[in-house]
Amino acid sequence: MTQLPYLLLLLSNVLALLSVLQEKGYSVRISQKPYDTYIYIDNFMFGRHVEKQHLINFLLENNIAGPPPVLPIIGGRGVGKRTLVTHVCNDERVSSQFNFILHINGANLGQITENGNLSARTLVIEFFSDVDDNDWKKFYSHVTNLSRENKVIILTTIEKLERFGTVKPMTLNRLVYEEYRYLFKTLAFGSTDPVDHPQLIPIVEEFAELLEGRLIPANILADVLRKNLNVHFWLCKLRQVQITAKKNMTMSGAHPHKLFDQGHPAHFTGYILSPPTIITPNVPQNDLPQLRFGDLLTGHIFPPNGDFKLISWESRIPPYTSFVHTARFCLSLSQDQPESPLSGRKHRRPFS
Structure with a gap:
């Protein structure tokens, strides 16, 4: 029963959005599946209705007569390009x-073109760097010769790859501030009514501004905050984010x-973090210790005085990437840091 107000609030917002879309002339089909929306709140998706349709x-x-259509989907890291495509394909x-x-x-x-092992009618291609025009022409010709009924979707952060599209590219942007603030508040409070914690509501506003519409940090922090609805705890985590950004x-x-988006490392207390690597299930990993970001933020686990893998997010929906x-x-960085769970120093008690 504690989930009921939370679910009713979610449902009312989804229905309101569907009403607006219908008024604007979009053909909207209401699915019987409970999570036929986009960004997941726990196991519910939120937004992206227009893009999905x-x-x-x-x-x-x-x-139409001619080679297979190609749709480029362009957006920054972590905006949900692959998740959107996977959800639509399901x-x-x-x-x-x-x-x-x-x-x-x-x-x-090049390898796929040489081997000729294409049998799918829909091909989803993810580019992490630009590709030579001749290589694309060979591949596209191969796809066309196999079947003109094929569909091709390009996923990339690189805008100039839209040149390979045969239809207008789709751009996935970050949520606008109002949507993002609402999403973060819903994630952070969960089934709890925010009205019962009025001192926490202004802190949500500050988090939403600091995180700049990023979905992965929102999920990480909200998961930690939801487990401890204490004003001091929330202010402490807000201060950590402010210090890191500054x-x-x-x-x-x-x-x-922005450093991660540009492929540069970022400083995080006594550590230098590389830009995130997207890992799919069953991919072998190296022998470095693995820790979860959320566990470090709670203060229950402390990192080693050495290198390790930091898992910032594990998707709970297909394609289940991490x-x-x-x-x-970095010793010089750690010496400049105040005591915290991420400083790499030994503590007598967890940070709170």
């Missing part, structure tokens, strides 16, 4: 028409999130 329409439209309207969907790393285009602005001239940083201990 656009992608479904692209996949279900009959191909929609019963799409899965009933496309019985096999092939996911390809763009770096392997430290990176002073040393590198940018917010840590975002993993390499954390490298």
